[in-house]
Amino acid sequence: xxxxxxxxxxxxxxxxxxxxxxxxxxxxxxxxxxxxxxxxxxxxxxxxxxxxxxxxxxxxxxxxxxxxxxxxxxxxxxxxxxxxxxxxxxxxxxxxxxxxxxxxxxxxxxxxxxxxxxxxxxxxxxxxxxxxxxxxxxxxxxxxxxxxxxxxxxxxxxxxxxxxxxxxxxxxxxxxxxxxxxxxxxxxxxxxxxxxxxxxxxxxxxxxxxxxxxxxxxxxxxxxxxxxxxxxxxxxxxxxxxxxxxxxxxxxxxxxxxxxxxxxxxxxxxxxxxxxxxxxxxxxxxxxxxxxxxxxxxx
Amino acid sequence: xxxxxxxxxxxxxxxxxxxxxxxxxxxxxxxxxxxxxxxxxxxxxxxxxxxxxxxxxxxxxxxxxxxxxxxxxxxxxxxxxxxxxxxxxxxxxxxxxxxxxxxxxxxxxxxxxxxxxxxxxxxxxxxxxxxxxxxxxxxxxxxxxxxxxxxxxxxxxxxxxxxxxxxxxxxxxxxxxxxxxxxxxxxxxxxxxxxxxxxxxxxxxxxxxxxxxxxxxxxxxxxxxxxxxxxxxxxxxxxxxxxxxxxxxxxxxxxxxxxxxxxxxxxxxxxxxxxxxxxxxxxxxxxxxxxxxxxxxxxxxxxxxxxxxxxx
Numbered sequence: 001x002x003x004x005x006x007x008x009x010x011x012x013x014x015x016x017x018x019x020x021x022x023x024x025x026x027x028x029x030x031x032x033x034x035x036x037x038x039x040x041x042x043x044x045x046x047x048x049x050x051x052x053x054x055x056x057x058x059x060x061x062x063x064x065x066x067x068x069x070x071x072x073x074x075x076x077x078x079x080x081x082x083x084x085x086x087x088x089x090x091x092x093x094x095x096x097x098x099x100x101x102x103x104x105x106x107x108x109x110x111x112x113x114x115x116x117x118x119x120x121x122x123x124x125x126x127x128x129x130x131x132x133x134x135x136x137x138x139x140x141x142x143x144x145x146x147x148x149x150x151x152x153x154x155x156x157x158x159x160x161x162x163x164x165x166x167x168x169x170x171x172x173x174x175x176x177x178x179x180x181x182x183x184x185x186x187x188x189x190x191x192x193x194x195x196x197x198x199x200x201x202x203x204x205x206x207x208x209x210x211x212x213x214x215x216x217x218x219x220x221x222x223x224x225x226x227x228x229x230x231x232x233x234x235x236x237x238x239x240x241x242x243x244x245x246x247x248x249x250x251x252x253x254x255x256x257x258x259x260x261x262x263x264x265x266x267x268x269x270x271x272x273x274x275x276x277x278x279x280x281x282x283x284x285x286x287x288x289x290x291x292x293x294x295x296x297x298x299x
Numbered sequence: 300x301x302x303x304x305x306x307x308x309x310x311x312x313x314x315x316x317x318x319x320x321x322x323x324x325x326x327x328x329x330x331x332x333x334x335x336x337x338x339x340x341x342x343x344x345x346x347x348x349x350x351x352x353x354x355x356x357x358x359x360x361x362x363x364x365x366x367x368x369x370x371x372x373x374x375x376x377x378x379x380x381x382x383x384x385x386x387x388x389x390x391x392x393x394x395x396x397x398x399x400x401x402x403x404x405x406x407x408x409x410x411x412x413x414x415x416x417x418x419x420x421x422x423x424x425x426x427x428x429x430x431x432x433x434x435x436x437x438x439x440x441x442x443x444x445x446x447x448x449x450x451x452x453x454x455x456x457x458x459x460x461x462x463x464x465x466x467x468x469x470x471x472x473x474x475x476x477x478x479x480x481x482x483x484x485x486x487x488x489x490x491x492x493x494x495x496x497x498x499x500x501x502x503x504x505x506x507x508x509x510x511x512x513x514x515x516x517x518x519x520x521x522x523x524x525x526x527x528x529x530x531x532x533x534x535x536x537x538x539x540x541x542x543x544x545x546x547x548x549x550x551x552x553x554x555x556x557x558x559x560x561x562x563x564x565x566x567x568x569x570x571x572x573x574x575x576x577x578x579x580x581x582x583x584x585x586x587x588x589x590x591x592x593x594x595x596x597x598x599x600x601x602x603x604x605x606x607x608x609x610x611x
Binding site: 118122123125130132133134136137206210213214217218219230233240241244248254255258259283 | 317321444447451550553573584
């Protein structure tokens with residue numbers, strides 16, 4: 001066994017297998033969706049509509065005879081691509097805004113952070129919906145709306161890290177040594193911020209997947225004929241009485257994906273940050289330390 | 300105490316003003332010609348003359364600050380303009396739809412509070428019992444399951460399998476039960492965990508050890524001492540979930556075919572009816588500010604430390 005394999009294995013163990021498994025399956029499905037779908041996700045076959053589990057259609061068909069399994073797989077691709085695009089865009093813009101605001105400081109920082117606070121005090125889904133109301137419907141309008149709604153949190157985190165690091169001795173000594181402003185920002189402030197931002201992004205991916213599904217559920221996100229879990233769900237709602245399978249399957253897919261991202265993000269955060277421990281744990285540790293100290297001095 | 304409350308009230312008023320500017324600027328950043336959008340909504344044939352006429356009618360050529368003042372002045376008097384799509388006064392529509400959303404959110408809030416506090420209290424009463432495990436599982440599901448999924452499952456369970464509750468429309472208290480549970484069950488399960496942790500934290504403090512050593516029963520300590528001390532944390536967490544119920548209402552109202560304010564907002568987004576859009580946003584913002592204000596005041600009144608200071 002090479003050493004890196006052991007290291008990767010222990011890292012995976014600390015992250016938790018179930019979360020990794022769920023996210024990995026999602027990624028594989030999304031990457032190879034075209035090759036994995038047994039049928040075309042948009043092919044209608046009205047003769048075999050609303051079928052239940054069978055050998056021909058493993059997870060059955062919907063009211064238009066489209067294969068549910070194929071649509072679920074195609075849906076994972078739609079969701080993950082949209083999530084990735086929004087996270088990357090919001091991260092890029094948010095990091096730039098946060099870094100400038102934190103580095104420059106003064107009235108600019110004040111104005112930017114007040115508006116960020118204001119946007120964060122309104123639920124992000126409502127911000128995204130308002131933006132869709134302005135831009136109109138459509139895939140890229142949805143992506144733009146979600147990006148705008150998601151920028152503030154990234155700007156806030158980046159700004160926090162930048163403000164915390166900019167006055168640390170190592171940055172100040174670099175400044176004294178003559179490092180340029182660009183160099184400071186690019187090589188010293190950004191990498192420090194990136195760590196916490198990446199951890200945040202992994203939790204955020206789950207929240208974002210939920211938001212996309214909710215928008216599609218309302219008919220304001222991803223439009224048919226593209227497959228998306230929220231859109232599959234709203235399609236199947238009228239048939240809830242006799243075919244709950246059609247809402248349970250996309251619902252479960254979404255829940256599992258979100259849970260996977262949430263869990264992964266939480267574990268990543270707990271690996272990274274000093275753990276917030278409860279008062280009880282703290283007292284227990286203090287007691288242990290005291291006992292050790294006493295036993296040392298006794299010897 | 301009264302002075303602090305007054306200061307909070309003033310800052311809330313300022314916040315409302317800021318929120319109204321933000322809601323109004325949505326029209327200012329509206330891409331394309333607003334007059335043309337309105338004209339296209341009215342009729343299929345749009346000439347430049349009609350567009351100009353609408354510009355004059357709505358005063359769209361005036362400078363933005365002037366338009367804001369005109370809009371805000373009318374909004375204060377309860378006139379939020381007309382819906383571009385239906386031509387109905389927005390304020391009237393909002394008042395007509397308000398009871399549904401208010402019932403949904405208040406009922407959901409009550410359910411959240413009862414479920415969260417109840418589970419947490421029972422869990423603290425018999426610690427490490429089945430209830431603790433239920434709280435754990437519920438909070439895990441609650442953090443990841445989409446609200447419309449949970450709502451649909453509840454509809455299936457109570458409406459299709461057991462057939463005991465109406466699953467559609469707004470007709471009497473029986474039809475309120477399912478929507479209120481649907482909107483409250485996820486925040487309720489998350490709140491139960493928050494409250495349980497807060498209670499456990501309080502029960503591990505030293506004053507509890509003192510009380511136990513003096514011979515007080517555990518149940519009495521829990522009700523008399525730990526519960527009041529754990530309340531502020533719980534109330535704060537509850538307020539956040541309560542404010543965010545507007546977001547959940549966006550999904551829950553369509554599922555149960557309720558014509559509330561959230562459904563009105565979604566409709567406005569779909570048809571790009573900016574007049575309705577900005578009015579709904581303003582209503583939401585005022586609601587958020589009110590919730591925050593009342594939570595500040597309530598937790599001030601509830602916090603044993605602060606009330607003790609008042610006595611001293």
